[in-house]
Amino acid sequence: MRSFDEQFQPIANAARIGKLIGGFITHTLNDDEQEELDEWLLKDEKNMALFAELTDDAKVAEFINWLQRRDTEAKLQAVKSDPRFQPKWRWMPYAAAASLLIAVSVLAFYFLRNERKTNIAEAPAAKADIAPGQPAAILRMDNGKVITLEGLKDTVVDGVAIAGGVIDYANAEEGASFHEVIIPRKGFYQLLLPDGTKVYLNNASSISYPSAFTGATREVRVTGESYFEVAKDKAKPFIVHTGSSSVTALGTRFAVRNYDNEAAQCVVLTEGSVRVAQGSVVRVLQPLQQATITGAAMQVTALEDVYPATAWKENVFRFSDAPLEEVMNVLERWYDVEIIYKDHPSIHINATISRDVPVSKLIALLEATKEVRLTIHGNQITVQR
Amino acid sequence: MRTTKQSFDIANFDDFKAGKASAFDQLFRAYFAPLTRYAWTILKDEVVAEDVVQDCFLKLWEKRTQLSNIQSLHSYLYRMVHNSSINAISRNKLRVVKHEGEGSEEPVEAAIIESETMREVLQVLDQLPPRMREIMVLHYVEGKDLHEVGEMTGTSYQNARTQRYRAIQIMKHILSASKIIFSFL
Numbered sequence A: 001m002r003s004f005d006e007q008f009q010p011i012a013n014a015a016r017i018g019k020l021i022g023g024f025i026t027h028t029l030n031d032d033e034q035e036e037l038d039e040w041l042l043k044d045e046k047n048m049a050l051f052a053e054l055t056d057d058a059k060v061a062e063f064i065n066w067l068q069r070r071d072t073e074a075k076l077q078a079v080k081s082d083p084r085f086q087p088k089w090r091w092m093p094y095a096a097a098a099s100l101l102i103a104v105s106v107l108a109f110y111f112l113r114n115e116r117k118t119n120i121a122e123a124p125a126a127k128a129d130i131a132p133g134q135p136a137a138i139l140r141m142d143n144g145k146v147i148t149l150e151g152l153k154d155t156v157v158d159g160v161a162i163a164g165g166v167i168d169y170a171n172a173e174e175g176a177s178f179h180e181v182i183i184p185r186k187g188f189y190q191l192l193l194p195d196g197t198k199v200y201l202n203n204a205s206s207i208s209y210p211s212a213f214t215g216a217t218r219e220v221r222v223t224g225e226s227y228f229e230v231a232k233d234k235a236k237p238f239i240v241h242t243g244s245s246s247v248t249a250l251g252t253r254f255a256v257r258n259y260d261n262e263a264a265q266c267v268v269l270t271e272g273s274v275r276v277a278q279g280s281v282v283r284v285l286q287p288l289q290q291a292t293i294t295g296a297a298m299q300v301t302a303l304e305d306v307y308p309a310t311a312w313k314e315n316v317f318r319f320s321d322a323p324l325e326e327v328m329n330v331l332e333r334w335y336d337v338e339i340i341y342k343d344h345p346s347i348h349i350n351a352t353i354s355r356d357v358p359v360s361k362l363i364a365l366l367e368a369t370k371e372v373r374l375t376i377h378g379n380q381i382t383v384q385r
Numbered sequence B: 001m002r003t004t005k006q007s008f009d010i011a012n013f014d015d016f017k018a019g020k021a022s023a024f025d026q027l028f029r030a031y032f033a034p035l036t037r038y039a040w041t042i043l044k045d046e047v048v049a050e051d052v053v054q055d056c057f058l059k060l061w062e063k064r065t066q067l068s069n070i071q072s073l074h075s076y077l078y079r080m081v082h083n084s085s086i087n088a089i090s091r092n093k094l095r096v097v098k099h100e101g102e103g104s105e106e107p108v109e110a111a112i113i114e115s116e117t118m119r120e121v122l123q124v125l126d127q128l129p130p131r132m133r134e135i136m137v138l139h140y141v142e143g144k145d146l147h148e149v150g151e152m153t154g155t156s157y158q159n160a161r162t163q164r165y166r167a168i169q170i171m172k173h174i175l176s177a178s179k180i181i182f183s184f185l
Helices: A004-025 A031-043 A045-055 A057-069 A072-080 A092-122 A307-314 A324-334 A359-367 B010-017 B021-043 B046-062 B070-091 B109-125 B130-140 B146-153 B157-171
Strands: A138-141 A146-148 A155-157 A160-163 A166-168 A178-183 A187-192 A198-201 A205-210 A218-229 A238-242 A245-249 A253-258 A265-271 A274-278 A281-285 A289-294 A297-302 A316-323 A338-341 A348-354 A373-377 A380-384 B180-184
Touching: A004 A031, A004 A045, A004 B070, A004 B109, A031 A045, A045 A057, A045 B109, A057 B021, A057 B109, A072 B021, A072 B046, A166 A187, A178 A187, A187 A307, A198 A205, A218 A307, A238 A253, A245 A253, A253 A307, A265 A274, A265 A307, A274 A289, A281 A289, A281 A297, A307 A316, A316 A324, A324 A338, A324 A348, A324 A359, A324 A380, A348 A359, A359 A373, B010 B021, B010 B070, B021 B046, B021 B070, B021 B109, B046 B070
Parallel strands: A218 A238, A338 A380
Antiparallel strands: A138 A146, A138 A178, A155 A160, A160 A166, A178 A205, A187 A198, A198 A218, A205 A218, A218 A253, A238 A245, A245 A274, A253 A265, A265 A289, A274 A281, A289 A297, A316 A348, A348 B180, A373 A380
């Protein structure tokens, strides 16, 4: 006869992991639980694979579907009408057995705790680390004034109110001047344009626009990575210029990406429709389509999911079959580091991870592929096979 | 789907041992679907899986006074469902699709993890107000976009969007994640 522990402890452990993964999906984990889950994930690649499977969108949908198909109430009534379901008061003979079981469970709890402690002790000590980015933006006005927006006390500059770090054009004075909002590396920011259009800006990006859209069109210019939720105004098309191309919208949502050190510019449409123009090439995008502009050429492709192009605005890294170089480019901007390649491992990454973590967390996860080694020295990260 | 909150705590456990039907109801509501999922991973037959789980609940009820604490109740249920499922394979002459742990005496770890993940989702889902749950289900399970959801539930698109947004706030996002999902190609 096996002991209580041998029979039930593995089940209890597995159940605990299931609870943590469920908590991850429903976002109900506290920091300690998250830590516990991370430890389990890093213990074994199989764990990672199971976790990825269970937290996949399709799987969660399947769970909900499964739960919908169960007629739990009917089954409950069926069970309760079974002759075996007769409340009986016969617990005295079992009192001794019950107290033994309690004693054993207390022991199990004790051992479980000890095991956890050991795992923590064995975890690698934190070496050099780099903190993640945070909201940061600079406003440059065409009269030369430069204002740091994040952490700024509420104020009024040249007739424009700035409250809680947000520029409020609602009561801006007539007469347009040009404004430029610049996001450094390690920064991100969102702002409302004078027409109510919401713009998210990722690290190492910028936008320039007039403080009032007085003409027949609303035109802005961006660099880097941005996401627009354009306020509806059919009479005044909204035009985003980037590089040598432009995106024209009436009221819709889309992401634009155009970094100097990346060969292609991308426009991804999430809602509505937009017209993308590059020289004489003009294409109209439908939702879930991406326009990729390389030099003078434009290619339109269908996407399964827009999340990889928009996750950053929710402060999440989302890599979908992304080459390692692309991942490192993203880290370079978010952690303001320099990437040095000793090797170019040809791996592709699928991942979703909060951006609000120190770089060591990403390094640990990338290294879990066992295909790459990453070393931090100051603000340099060296990539090796 | 039910509207009662699906959770089971120490107070319920004492009531359960004392033979209170209300405690049984709560345990059943919380575990029936996830345990059926576990049985199904072995049996690959939803009807037989449901029968097995119902039978296990009756056995557990008969043995309730021998149970020590919630943790053992948990483990006890899984072991019972596992053993009953293995027995049901031969009894029902089911042809079982080969999978890891088939016919094993030991409960399948990955399947327990999956079932418990589902149980946690169920708990949160059941705490949503009915209207929001309806919108979540239409959107995620039936793949309806928010315009269609609006039409089906007789709300405006904007309203469906707001409801979905609030549901997501409550579930703090059922899907897109904040910490880690990692898989490698």
